[in-house]
Amino acid sequence: MERPVQTVSQRIEETLCHSLAFDIVAGNGNLEIVKKLYEKNSEVLSQEHPGSYRLAIPVVRASNAGHREVTRYLYEKTPSRVLMHDEGYWARCLLFDAVFYGFLGIKQIFELKKKHSKAHNLLQKMCKPLPAMVKDDSWKETVYKALLDAVEYGNKEFFIEIIKSNPQLLWISEPTSGRNLFQLAVGFRKEAIFNLIYGLDDRKISLLRSYDQEHNNILHIAAQLSPPEQLSQVAGAALKMQRETHWFEEVKSLVSEREIVEKNKESKTPRQVFEASHEPLRKEAEKWMKCTATACSFVAAIIATVTFQAIFTVPGGTDEISGEPLLLRDSHFMAFIIVDALSFFASCTSVLIFLSILTARYSFDDFIVSLPRKMILALTILFIAIAAMLIAFTTALFASMRKRPILVVSVVPLAYIPGVLFLILQYSLFKEMISFTYGKGLFHRNTKRWF
Known part of the structure; x- marks a missing residue:
């Protein structure tokens, strides 16, 4: 024991x-x-x-x-x-x-x-x-x-x-700059912290109206260029410019008319600071948009040319006397005519939209909605043109080789590789552009009262 x-x-x-x-x-x-x-x-x-x-x-x-x-x-x-x-x-x-x-x-x-x-x-x-x-x-x-x-x-x-x-x-406030917590959040572009200002009571008015040691108000700070580590997280100069403009416009909506036209120690208004600090990025974004639009319009023009020519060289040939297509009553032939015409008109439409992008003003405000919306629409229609062209190709094969369909089935997967490849390569950019333009956005004004 x-x-x-x-x-x-x-x-x-x-x-x-x-x-x-x-x-x-x-x-x-x-x-x-x-x-x-x-x-x-x-x-x-x-x-x-x-x-x-x-x-x-x-x-x-x-x-x-x-x-x-x-x-x-x-x-x-x-x-x-x-x-x-x-x-x-x-x-x-x-x-x-x-x-x-x-x-x-x-x-x-x-x-x-x-x-x-x-x-x-x-x-x-x-x-x-x-x-x-x-x-x-x-x-x-x-x-x-x-x-x-x-x-x-x-x-x-x-x-x-x-x-x-x-x-x-x-x-x-931060000792060196004299900026309060929400001014720092704007400077660092930390929307998670900045959104908390919507959940404050009347104290947010005093926080929004304060100044740093350079007599910058919060809109002056929003007008300055984002830190490099924040800009590097966004793909494409146009999307970077769109994000920067969103920040400026959001802060602008929270301050009074006095802060909008107020000058800092350098005698600059927030708008002047924004345009001066973002001019290099605006030029880079303009170049990016024009290069993208030029390359895509070139592809669209090729598709328009090919589909226009294909409509007059129909699969199966034509009757020598009447000129009527020999496969006119074939269901695959009719599908070919429809999707080929769709591809032609879609490619022509995308070319026109890309041309409108090339001839745009490229002002700072255009990067918020106007230019991204045109790019989204043009890329969507271009993808429809590519997909319709590939479908037209496969339906033409089925119409021409209807007696040996097994040969066509083996070729179909290869025919869709270009469309899938285009979608994969452009998906990331396309997704971010849609999210930034039509998504919830960075700012949540319905933030619940937390303090």
Whole structure:
């Protein structure tokens, strides 16, 4: 009877030894030994400790000492329930250390939210006030930095929870530029953060009317060119120009007439800033649109020529006396006539639309709807022309070789390769253009009240 009691006692003692060892090694920052201890006994990280416990959990012990790599390793191994134990006491400790030392923080919290269903609850626990842990105001600078990083990375969840925990943080500004949080969101082109302004009360008016150190209002900031990393995510100069114009027009709809004509320190209105900063992109977009329209109109012209000629050299030949097609009563022949005529008229129509693109004004506002709409319509009709031409080819084969249809069946898959290839190559551009022009767009004015 004494052996089991001794075994339990030995297990308790062994667990305490492992906990103490983990505590010491985590505090010293020795990653290799931490990994070996974890491999030997991983259950130590699963033990829940109340906030009043005399020893911090290993991940917090490492974060208190500022050991970045050890903290990251232990954070990945520690269950979320351990961090959220005792109303998230250890989670709040970890957040404070992460912000203070500048690691873990924004990106990792965002990844955690994607991976774990309870991450939002964890984030709420972590964002509670920390009066028992903070003795002075030295933490404010690092919390400000974390919030500014949340804007830069577009982390909406972190932004909302931080502001809810301390509403005064809504009025902070970036020290160098003097821009508030929503002005920074416009500058970084983070629509996830900017859309939150629709869910604010009357406080949004003051935020929209403030100025940075260069006396730029929020429309001046929207008029400046997007950061390169944002522009690189959009394919095609025309779509980039369309996106930039959308940003400018959306911000313009939120400000008063005074902000629209107001001048900054360089004595420029927002419109003047927009045109000056986007002129190179406008020229590039014009060149892109003209090159695309020229190439596509050339293809459409070839299709028109081929289909026009095919209608007078019908499959099966014509009667030498009457000139009537020999296969006039064949169903495949009638299908050939219909789809060939469709291909001819569709290609001619697309040529005309492409010509209207080539002769357009190419003003800044044309890139919002006018030019993209013409390009979408022209590409759609061109695809119809190509598809109809290929169908006309196969129906002509069936009409000419109706006695040996097996030969035609083997050729049909090859006939549709050009159409499929055209669709695959143009699909990405076509999809983005339709999404930007007719989709939901970047901005959601029906954002629910969140603060």
